[in-house]
Amino acid sequence: MAKGTPKPDELSRIDYTPPQKEWMDTPVKLKPGMYCWGAKAKNLQAVGFPNARDWTPADEDWKLPENWEWTVLEGIYDRLKKYRSFQLFLDICVRCGACADKCHFYIGSGDPKNMPVLRAELLRSVYRRHFTFGGKLLGRIAGARKLTLDVLKEWWYYFFQCTECRRCSVFCPYGIDQAEITMMGRELLNLLGLNIDWIQGPVANCYKKGNHLGLEPHTIMSNIEFMLDDIESITGIRIEPSFNRKGAEILFVTPSGDLFADPGTYTCMGYLMLFHELGLDYTWSTYASEGGNFGFFTTNEMAKRLNAKIYAEAKRLGVKWILGGECGHMWRVVHQYMDTWNGPADFLEEPVSPITGTKFENAKTTKMVHIAEFTADLIRHGKLNLDPSRNDHLKVTFHDSCNTSRGMGIFEEPRYIIKNVCNNFYEMPENTIREKTFCCGSGSGLNAGENMELRMRGGLPRANAVKYVHEKYGVNMLANICAIDRAALSTLMDYWVPGVGVTGVHELVANALVMKGEKKRTTNLRGEPLPGVEEEEEEGKEEKEEQGG
Amino acid sequence: MPHIEFQGKQIEVDDDGYIVNLDDWSPELAEHLASQDGITLTDAHWEVINFLRDYYQKYQIAPMIKILVKEIGKAMGPEKGNTKYLYELYPAGPAKQACRYAGLPKPTGCV
Numbered sequence: 279m280a281k282g283t284p285k286p287d288e289l290s291r292i293d294y295t296p297p298q299k300e301w302m303d304t305p306v307k308l309k310p311g312m313y314c315w316g317a318k319a320k321n322l323q324a325v326g327f328p329n330a331r332d333w334t335p336a337d338e339d340w341k342l343p344e345n346w347e348w349t350v351l352e353g354i355y356d357r358l359k360k361y362r363s364f365q366l367f368l369d370i371c372v373r374c375g376a377c378a379d380k381c382h383f384y385i386g387s388g389d390p391k392n393m394p395v396l397r398a399e400l401l402r403s404v405y406r407r408h409f410t411f412g413g414k415l416l417g418r419i420a421g422a423r424k425l426t427l428d429v430l431k432e433w434w435y436y437f438f439q440c441t442e443c444r445r446c447s448v449f450c451p452y453g454i455d456q457a458e459i460t461m462m463g464r465e466l467l468n469l470l471g472l473n474i475d476w477i478q479g480p481v482a483n484c485y486k487k488g489n490h491l492g493l494e495p496h497t498i499m500s501n502i503e504f505m506l507d508d509i510e511s512i513t514g515i516r517i518e519p520s521f522n523r524k525g526a527e528i529l530f531v532t533p534s535g536d537l538f539a540d541p542g543t544y545t546c547m548g549y550l551m552l553f554h555e556l557g558l559d560y561t562w563s564t565y566a567s568e569g570g571n572f573g574f575f576t577t578n579e580m581a582k583r584l585n586a587k588i589y590a591e592a593k594r595l596g597v598k599w600i601l602g603g604e605c606g607h608m609w610r611v612v613h614q615y616m617d618t619w620n621g622p623a624d625f626l627e628e629p630v631s632p633i634t635g636t637k638f639e640n641a642k643t644t645k646m647v648h649i650a651e652f653t654a655d656l657i658r659h660g661k662l663n664l665d666p667s668r669n670d671h672l673k674v675t676f677h678d679s680c681n682t683s684r685g686m687g688i689f690e691e692p693r694y695i696i697k698n699v700c701n702n703f704y705e706m707p708e709n710t711i712r713e714k715t716f717c718c719g720s721g722s723g724l725n726a727g728e729n730m731e732l733r734m735r736g737g738l739p740r741a742n743a744v745k746y747v748h749e750k751y752g753v754n755m756l757a758n759i760c761a762i763d764r765a766a767l768s769t770l771m772d773y774w775v776p777g778v779g780v781t782g783v784h785e786l787v788a789n790a791l792v793m794k795g796e797k798k799r800t801t802n803l804r805g806e807p808l809p810g811v812e813e814e815e816e817e818g819k820e821e822k823e824e825q826g827g
Numbered sequence: 828m829p830h831i832e833f834q835g836k837q838i839e840v841d842d843d844g845y846i847v848n849l850d851d852w853s854p855e856l857a858e859h860l861a862s863q864d865g866i867t868l869t870d871a872h873w874e875v876i877n878f879l880r881d882y883y884q885k886y887q888i889a890p891m892i893k894i895l896v897k898e899i900g901k902a903m904g905p906e907k908g909n910t911k912y913l914y915e916l917y918p919a920g921p922a923k924q925a926c927r928y929a930g931l932p933k934p935t936g937c938v
Contacts, residue, residue, distance in 0.1 A: 315842040332828045334842070475842075479935040490936030497886040504894055535937030538891055542937070570937055605937075725937070727923075728842065761937035 282311055283730045286774060290738070294388040301396060302403070302423055306432040308335055311731030312387075313435060314724065316340075317478035322471055324482035325580060329471030335434070346470050347425050351408055353466045358409070364462050367454045368405050371398065377446035377456065382717050383439050386735030394446035394456040397436050401463050404429060434472055437463035439732060441724055442575075443680035443717035460722075465577045473576055476726035480572040484584050488567045489534035495521075495564035501537050502562070505547045512805075514797035517554040519562060522595065526561035527632060529592050531646075532603025533570040535761035536782075542764045544803045545604055545782025552653065552784065555793050556633055556661070560601065566591035569608035570761060575723040582619040585611055588646075589620045599629035600646040604782050606721065606760030609648060610685035617643045634659040648682070650759055653787060654691040657698045663792040668802070669700040671809040672755040674786070675747050676705070677740065677767065678715035679760035689713075692759050692783050699790035704751040710743035720766035733766065734773050741774035748775055755779050757786060833859055845927050852930030860928050864919070868928070872916055874902055879929040889926050889934055 322330035378393040406413030406422035413422030442457035480490035536542040573580035626645035629638040719736025747753040771778045839847040900908015913921040
């Protein structure tokens with residue numbers, strides 16, 4: 279936990295009293311722990327972003343270019359022309375407030391500027407003043423205000439206090455997508471080099487090396503080799519996956535977090551074991567080595583540039599289709615943008631499972647299938663030999679990732695898988711799951727260390743729902759299908775609900791998977807004894823002692 | 828960009844205190860950084876730092892914690908091949924604190 283982060287009992291006392299003055303008269307105060315470090319010059323330069331320089335948000339001087347106001351206004355004008363949704367969402371909000379208390383950051387902070395309606399109003403007010411007749415004429419009476427340095431700083435602070443999770447949009451009677459407002463806000467800030475380094479660093483890495491972490495090809499292979507050693511000692515089976523193999527049927531792409539950080543690495547071991555057991559004709563790529571796309575948190579154009587490598591690699595290797603791992607925002611990009619950004623992928627075939635013959639018609643245009651769909655289909659056709667009792671020490675609940683649930687409607691598949699590989703599954707309350715799921719509080723590139731207070735505040739509603747099932751049913755494992763979740767929820771649970779672990783779904787699958795020719799398993803993928811094994815060993819010892827004695 | 832002063836030289840560090848130019852690193856600097864956290868570097872600490880630096884030379888990134896744990900277990904004995912031991916040495920976390928003393932950059936992304 280970062281220094282200075284308040285303790286849970288202190289942080290849970292949230293003050294919902296709004297400030298005395300009106301919101302336009304309440305200037306922004308940057309509170310340490312609630313924001314991230316500014317993007318570094320070298321990381322902005324790496325992708326040719328404007329105004330590359332080192333800067334510190336806490337400093338008065340943000341080293342803005344001359345005529346920055348003009349740059350921003352011109353930026354708004356360009357985007358109004360380019361994105362009809364932007365214009366529409368700025369115009370149609372009636373400020374009914376249905377979204378106000380739906381945001382995890384508002385619930386966790388009590389700051390009215392975290393109400394989605396007001397967060398959007400920060401930008402909408404400038405739009406009115408500079409782009410509408412009423413706003414120009416009536417000014418503040420019409421809710422309009424000029425673009426000033428204070429306004430710009432307020433944008434920066436609050437557009438990086440939104441995880442683009444889109445929970446508010448579910449409740450908006452007009453269907454306004456507030457994430458699009460935040461995305462446009464961030465694009466405008468980006469014109470002035472005002473991104474955060476936790477986003478810009480991974481973007482630069484991804485552009486240079488193919489993944490957010492900056493893993494080189496030999497590092498990827500070495501990390502996977504290490505996992506294969508562990509798999510061999512647990513199962514007795516040596517797996518030999520292929521890398522960058524031309525002519526493979528399937529290209530597999532997953533977030534690089536799975537190749538590096540626990541507990542994502544156990545999920546990665548799960549993929550390796552499942553694919554081996556199936557005898558799947560697939561390959562890893564050390565070039566398209568990132569499913570995630572932090573470019574999506576800077577500009578649409580950057581996201582498009584980073585995402586291009588997936589189809590490029592699929593074409594180079596001559597695969598038939600692409601299988602994607604457990605990731606959140608990767609699927610928002612793949613499902614809703616990839617085809618128009620980087621397609622048409624007419625060199626690929628409509629995905630068909632080589633094991634079951636199922637045609638994934640939903641992936642007809644993108645040619646990319648989500649692993650939860652793939653595995654659920656395998657189980658449905660009885661293709662996997664599963665022993666769910668190996669997960670009997672776990673009481674599992676499932677966190678719907680914002681992007682896979684609200685962004686592509688994957689609700690049933692992960693649940694179907696979990697129920698087939700675990701005997702104890704419990705749902706969190708209805709208004710906190712599926713399309714109404716609460717964000718982990720760290721999405722959209724906000725999973726840094728220096729903004730820990732923000733993350734713990736934003737994650738409070740999710741943690742609260744986990745606490746409920748933890749206390750009611752003894753839930754001790756929080757499953758999910760997103761790499762940011764795996765990293766962020768671990769910290770969140772330690773803070774709010776100690777005693778609850780975090781896992782990817784395919785870790786659970788691999789633990790239950792009975793592989794052909796495996797030795798008797800005594801531990802799970804984490805090296806912990808399987809349920810019943812310790813007792814068996816004890817009994818065995820006693821028997822031996824009895825026999826010997 | 829923040830700086831720290833060490834042996835009469837200005838050394839550039841990032842907002843989290845990691846050195847920016849890896850060439851600025853020296854064993855004395857590692858000891859200086861540790862002493863600021865009230866830690867005196869012992870041979871056990873150096874075992875970790877040296878491994879991290881060797882690994883970084885080869886792979887251009889800090890190792891997975893799993894790899895670090897296994898390697899330290901090999902070098903220092905199996906009873907020390909666990910995260911608990913590493914946290915005893917580096918209370919703020921081996922990935923963050925030990926990497927900072929070793930002059931490695933902090934990993935970023937979905938981690």
